[in-house]
Amino acid sequence: MDEEYDVVVLGTGLKECILSGLLSVGGLKVLHMDRNDYYGGESTSLNLNQLWKRFREDDQPPEQLGSSKDYNVDMIPKFMMANGALVRVLIHTDVTKYLNFKAVDGSFVYNKGKIHKVPSNDVEALKSPLMGLFEKRRARKFFIYVQDYEDNDPKSHEGLDLNKVTARDLISKYGLDDNTVDFIGHALALYRDDAYLDEPALDFVKRVKLYAESLARFQGGSPYIYPHYGLGELPQGFARLSAVYGGTYMLNKPECKVEFDENGKAFGVTSEGETARCKKVVCDPSYLPDKVKKTGKVARAISIMSHPIPHTNDSHSAQVILPQKQLGRKSDMYLFCCSYSHNIAPKGKYIAFVLTDAETDDPQVELKPGIDLLGPVDEIFFDTYDRYVPTNKDADDNCFISTSYDATTHFETTVEDVIALYSKITGKALDLSVDLSAASAADDSEE
Numbered sequence: 076m077d078e079e080y081d082v083v084v085l086g087t088g089l090k091e092c093i094l095s096g097l098l099s100v101g102g103l104k105v106l107h108m109d110r111n112d113y114y115g116g117e118s119t120s121l122n123l124n125q126l127w128k129r130f131r132e133d134d135q136p137p138e139q140l141g142s143s144k145d146y147n148v149d150m151i152p153k154f155m156m157a158n159g160a161l162v163r164v165l166i167h168t169d170v171t172k173y174l175n176f177k178a179v180d181g182s183f184v185y186n187k188g189k190i191h192k193v194p195s196n197d198v199e200a201l202k203s204p205l206m207g208l209f210e211k212r213r214a215r216k217f218f219i220y221v222q223d224y225e226d227n228d229p230k231s232h233e234g235l236d237l238n239k240v241t242a243r244d245l246i247s248k249y250g251l252d253d254n255t256v257d258f259i260g261h262a263l264a265l266y267r268d269d270a271y272l273d274e275p276a277l278d279f280v281k282r283v284k285l286y287a288e289s290l291a292r293f294q295g296g297s298p299y300i301y302p303h304y305g306l307g308e309l310p311q312g313f314a315r316l317s318a319v320y321g322g323t324y325m326l327n328k329p330e331c332k333v334e335f336d337e338n339g340k341a342f343g344v345t346s347e348g349e350t351a352r353c354k355k356v357v358c359d360p361s362y363l364p365d366k367v368k369k370t371g372k373v374a375r376a377i378s379i380m381s382h383p384i385p386h387t388n389d390s391h392s393a394q395v396i397l398p399q400k401q402l403g404r405k406s407d408m409y410l411f412c413c414s415y416s417h418n419i420a421p422k423g424k425y426i427a428f429v430l431t432d433a434e435t436d437d438p439q440v441e442l443k444p445g446i447d448l449l450g451p452v453d454e455i456f457f458d459t460y461d462r463y464v465p466t467n468k469d470a471d472d473n474c475f476i477s478t479s480y481d482a483t484t485h486f487e488t489t490v491e492d493v494i495a496l497y498s499k500i501t502g503k504a505l506d507l508s509v510d511l512s513a514a515s516a517a518d519d520s521e522e
Contacts (some may be wrong), residue, residue, distance in 0.1 A: 085358035088116035096313035099320035112327040118151040120307030141421035147305040154299035157289040163507035173312035181390035182297035184262035185397040237277035261398040360463035367463040374438035391416035406432040411484040
């Protein structure tokens with residue numbers, strides 16, 4: 076360990092493993108360490124016995140739930156947008172050869188007390204019970220505008236400069252009502268609050284377009300994909316990738332103390348009396364607690380069920396977004412459901428999560444609107460975890476710290492953080508211009 080590296084990465088969470096792989100592929104000499112003896116950090120996957128040990132301590136799981144090893148319960152469950160940035164990263168790095176994906180069955184939104192399929196294009200808009208007849212026609216025109224919009228084709232802009240026009244102005248041009256705006260903004264564009272309405276409309280249009288393109292990719296019921304055996308395969312896939320490019324991995328390394336010189340710049344990491352010298356340190360918030368601040372908490376419920384979420388067309392895997400306005404909250408609530416069809420539970424069993432940014436100290440009460448949609452559950456666990464953001468200036472101390480995982484059940488915000496960190500560490504933008512149509516991820520995916 077006593078040698079020089081370009082980067083030492085601490086923690087094997089999803090973000091750290093993706094960065095480690097990207098940096099190794101980019102030609103940097105990487106040492107990746109974790110104080111734990113397992114991959115994943117906060118985003119680890121647990122079997123049934125580990126789940127019980129974590130939430131019920133001495134208790135044993137009931138026999139009727141099946142074999143412990145048949146469970147792979149991701150603690151930070153997130154689906155991937157089929158045309159999204161993470162899939163581009165997987166293809167760019169060739170990690171797809173270590174993973175097999177399967178399309179997610181359904182994408183839904185909660186509206187006026189009911190679960191509805193998310194309409195994502197002009198054809199679905201005309202069929203959706205979310206809107207009345209006249210609203211369907213208005214929504215159809217909006218979706219056609221989004222589908223036809225091309226950055227470099229002024230004819231498709233209909234005289235609008237989306238760098239100047241706000242999302243609110245664009246929406247009012249099509250006369251869409253608040254209800255429609257709610258599901259488009261939160262369930263298609265995946266915004267977590269309504270601040271986007273007063274921002275330039277270009278990002279809004281691109282997000283809605285990405286949703287529709289991702290949906291079209293597999294002709295399935297949702298724009299999302301998910302790996303067989305869950306996300307636990309991802310960190311290990313990136314670890315293998317890093318090793319192929321000369322990266323070194325060390326698990327079960329106690330302490331992992333970051334060393335700073337007299338100017339406050341990190342120059343290495345010490346563990347078990349040895350110091351690995353480096354130019355930069357990358358880590359999750361737990362490794363440098365004095366350089367982060369708490370910004371809130373996520374409340375989550377994890378349930379084991381013997382049926383799919385009701386009113387989701389018997390989907391074996393699904394996301395349901397409950398927009399904040401529908402619940403009278405400041406933040407959206409998310410339902411994630413996956414099952415034996417993705418090999419994360421024994422046959423006939425489903426794992427469902429309910430997550431939201433905590434606004435109270437009582438997750439059971441706060442998560443009730445989402446839990447009520449699950450139907451009967453075999454077992455349920457509640458907890459909260461704190462969210463942290465870095466407060467340091469990486470140019471001053473050579474430390475690049477990821478933000479904690481949010482409550483979303485998709486990867487879009489996670490990947491934004493990874494790409495931003497990559498640019499800061501390397502001083503260059505990550506090139507994700509890959510041909511998705513020819514990509515191996517599509518070959519490996521099943522409908």
